[in-house]
Amino acid sequence: MASGCKVDRMVDRYDLASADPVYDSLDEGLLARWTGADGRTEMGYRSLTEWFNKRLLKRVYDDHGRETLGARLDSDYEVLQGDDDLARAELIEGLHAAGIDGDRLAADLVSWGTIRTHLQECLDGEKAPRTASTDWEAASVEKAVAVAEEKTETAVAALAEKGRLAGGEAAEIDVGVSLACGSCPTRVPFAVALDRGYVCEDHAAERATADRA
Numbered sequence: 001m002a003s004g005c006k007v008d009r010m011v012d013r014y015d016l017a018s019a020d021p022v023y024d025s026l027d028e029g030l031l032a033r034w035t036g037a038d039g040r041t042e043m044g045y046r047s048l049t050e051w052f053n054k055r056l057l058k059r060v061y062d063d064h065g066r067e068t069l070g071a072r073l074d075s076d077y078e079v080l081q082g083d084d085d086l087a088r089a090e091l092i093e094g095l096h097a098a099g100i101d102g103d104r105l106a107a108d109l110v111s112w113g114t115i116r117t118h119l120q121e122c123l124d125g126e127k128a129p130r131t132a133s134t135d136w137e138a139a140s141v142e143k144a145v146a147v148a149e150e151k152t153e154t155a156v157a158a159l160a161e162k163g164r165l166a167g168g169e170a171a172e173i174d175v176g177v178s179l180a181c182g183s184c185p186t187r188v189p190f191a192v193a194l195d196r197g198y199v200c201e202d203h204a205a206e207r208a209t210a211d212r213a
């Protein structure tokens with residue numbers, strides 16, 4: 001699939017293609033950390049997102065001579081991603097003094113949904129199956145969710161940039177697929193329904209009959 005997600009744009013913008021301290025390319029490093037290649041511990045989307053964002057932060061800090069040793073990078077990251085507006089404003093002011101556009105930096109950090117899309121679609125990555133939900137039907141729903149999250153995130157980020165959605169740049173997008181029973185108000189997450197094998201306990205049996213009627 002053609003590259004062009006936010007991760008790819010940020011890799012270009014911040015020249016991160018060779019920012020992995022271990023692997024030749026950042027993409028290679030992301031995939032290896034995700035799948036647990038070379039005897040590594042598998043990392044989830046959230047920890048990979050943090051890892052990527054901190055690479056980005058470090059690159060910007062290094063370029064502007066801002067200290068990255070010790071816990072500074074970690075604590076700055078927490079503040080940028082956190083909801084303490086005062087601490088955030090102070091940090092952004094401090095960054096500004098160092099010649100860094102903190103607002104832009106914060107907006108350029110990626111979300112875990114984007115990292116997921118990047119790994120699964122841009123890099124066509126595959127992780128060894130851990131659960132039974134590796135059949136194409138479940139995978140197809142997962143993919144639809146990832147696409148919805150990616151599109152929503154792009155739209156939300158654009159709205160935030162236009163000042164129409166405060167906090168949108170840092171918001172985590174949560175898209176879920178639920179199944180509703182056709183005969184009663186029961187609603188259940190797709191994964192739960194698939195796991196237990198029915199949508200609604202009360203109407204599981206008569207469903208087939210009702211459909212044919």
Ligand SMILES: [Zn+2]
Nearest residue numbers: 005008118122
């Ligand atoms: Zn990508």
Ligand SMILES: [Zn+2]
Nearest residue numbers: 181184200203
């Ligand atoms: Zn029902």
